Amino acid sequence: MKHIFVGIFLFLFFLSHGQDCHFSLKGRVLDQHNGQPLSKAVINVYGTNKEVLSDLNGYFIINSLCKGFIELEISHISCGTKFYPLNIFENTDQAFLLEHHIEALNEVAVLQRKGADLNQNKSLNTETLAQLSSLNFADALTQIQGITSLKTGGTIAKPLIQGFYGSRVITRNQGVRMQDMEWGDEHAPNIATSSVNKVSLITGAQALKYGGDAVGGVLVLDSKKPNFTNNTNLSAIFTGQSNGRGFQSSQNFDQNFKNGIYYGLQLDYKRAGNTKTPSLYMDNTGLEQLSVSVPFGWHKENWGIDSYVSYFRANNAILSSSHIGNLSDLIGQINQTIPLKDTSFSYDINNPKQEVSHFIGKLALYRRFSDIGKLDIQYDYQQNNRKEYDIRLGNRNQIPGTDLKLETHALQTSFNVQTAQSKALEFGVESKYQLHFPNPDTGVRRLIPDYHSISFGAFLYGKTSLTDNFMLSASLRTDYLEIKADKYYKKSRWESMGYNIQYAQFFVADFESQILTAPSFSFPTYAAALSADYKKDSYTIQGHYQYVERAPNPAELFSEGLHHSAARIELGALDMDKEKAHKWSLQYEYTKGSTHLYIAPFFNFIQDYMVLLPTGVEFTIRGAFPVWEYTQTNAQFIGVDTKLSQQWNTHFKSIHGLSIVKAKDLINNSPFPNIPPISSQHEIEKKFKAVQGLSINLKGNYVFRQNETPENISVFNPYDQSQSILRINDSPPDYFLLSGFAAYAFPKKSSTSYKIRLIGENLSNINYRNYLNRLRYFSEEMGVNINLQFIINF
């Protein structure tokens, strides 16, 4: 089999021969208002490495362009980023207008300087995201080197950044920090991939603007901004999926006006049924997902307004055989004595299943004060609901076993002081009120209690260029969190944890087997970061040091009880202290000619790292359950992300990537669970001279076996009265996954363009299990899947 792939690689390699790309584009970047030339504007041929700067008179020239459609991305430090589609068929000379003074900066542009988007290795652009639109958000993010996804089955996935996930990753969507139940493993960010325009992973000084607790990093999804032209964009993507017989329809409507008004509508609907491993259907693995969002705004020279409303809803089926009763069931499953139920195809979503929804409403205003700076104020409201349906006794299947509602109000204000172009100074404050309500109608004790919290935060960010090549940025941040819960503890638990003595002041009332308590905590946290970046002609080096403190989340504090879907008793700890993380990271980028190299090593030391670890076994009438407790230890995360890409000629490109993370519990001298194994990616991309608009991409992903896993736990199995090893930490073998796509853009005849894309996943249809999938004990991963995508742009 491998020989065939090597053959295909070689075949594609020889197919690639030079095309004559001799056209040049001369242009001039001008201020739209007064026609003044804009110097140091960055002009990038979208999707390529071709990038130039405009000179003092606004002129630039790009050589060696091929015939056909290109898109120019023009950005300037004090203007926005604008896209200009161009048809290159002769040497072209054109003026490009940018709206100077009006704030339309992409959210992540601050470190952008001298033509190099320093985040290019840590972001996904519109084109890539469109291609990935049929994937869930976390799986799409895995295209960024260093990001993997932690899954519960095939549909629920959360991003894992260099080994960090959950509360250690901040997701900022349209300027709004997503407030959801990220503390749970079986929780996915409530974002439809097709609604995202650009996403970047931010670390270092900039990251503190968005939050002081992002040990892993901040994912920033670009906000909608106006483009100050009268135009209407309508695009639609229709996708059919062979495995699971899924279909997806995404529409994006965008209306812009010259006066700075914009509005839009994004719709996404997806439905799929049971997916199949190479050999059999996995029972109850379908999904249904809906996402709607409406941006609206008006930007004037000195003031502006942005609003955004979005609603996301998903109904995820959970593999039926993963629903287990107790430890013996789990041991049985892990030892494979109970085979996976082979069923037929169905679109039905039965219990166990998860229903989630997320509403975001945002209103943001800005006011610019000439010669002083710009003031931003934003209010946002979010509501996240999650219902988990289990298989229950006595006609209770229609009643969710978990029914949570999390509401958040947030207000943030920041001021961007007007400075010289080479400097920046920004400060801001924010406050947040959060209310969590677990619905008692479930008839099941709450795993996470009722709570409300208030938090305040303040940051200061500054940067300065010491020389033309050397820039420093720094930030400071402080946050204060107060959390008050109303929680019923099992009286026996309250006493066995010693809380009746240690936290006697939280006692409220006694209800025989349960007691009502009102735990209340406050956590002041501090963060500081320093980033330096140095650029020479062919390389850039960025270095970051970051110190952040993270207050415990509600799960880490208050979990208490049987977590049904995981068949384990989970216990938080009221005496949890904040965790303190030091992160050192370096990004080295080297570009020479058509070669691009990226090396990014990192080192984290985390004191009082909060982690859920197995500590023992408890017996109930249902049998034995492993007990997992949130504990604190010291942790070390060390690793590197690398990428090497080579544009061999205008038609052939190869990309190789490698990511390594090594994590260690320094107190117990043991590895941690859920750490991504080493993986390497190899990709070739071929365009064809003979068939304009056709491109083929083939990607191989080799995932090593995770050799560093925590020890398995030895438990007494009451069923056969013996001691058994619960092989819960064993890692599955290594595997090589082949994926790829072929895309064809139909020749453009009018303003409407058509594109067709055939995407293949697990092309060699291998049987494998993914260490980062919590359901790996129960099932193999999905077999071959072919997506057919039809893209229309009006």
Add this chain to the structure above:
Amino acid sequence: MKTIKITLTMKTIKITFLSLLSSLLFISCEKDDKSPELIQEEELITSVIVTLNSSEGQVVLSSKDLDGDGPNVPVISVVGALKQNTIYNGTIQLLNESVSPSEDITIEVKEEAEEHQFFYDFNTIIKRIEATDVDKNNNPLGIQFELETGAIGSANIGFTLRHLPTKPNTGITTAGGETDIAVTFEVSVVE
């Protein structure tokens, strides 16, 4: 001119600081002080009572775990001893004693008989345990059973209730489903 500019600047600074301040003072409607509702777990099984009757007398086995998934271990009691070479009629009763009055969960299991099955585990001193009741599809349910003792000695008897097993099946190892009950009793068989 200069004064105007200073005034403007002052005004700007004032607006900025007022905005910053309002962010900090932003306090949402304070949560009302009503305590959350106490959840009585209605489907919790706290007690398994197995009654074994024969002409030779009665033996009652019980396992009670009143704190459910709390840290306390189930309290197991065996009242009486089994007689050798005797056939017993057994009945299993499931109770939720965390609520008062206590609830008989056996009724719900019987209502969903097709979705449930009891499995038994025993050693050679017990000759056999066999379900005597069936669901609508004529598959064993196992709330009622027959137990036949052999020679004297001590024995472990295990009772497992599975929810949604494959029915019919060839035994617990292939039945699948989710365990609702798993209890083991140490009994003695006497002359």
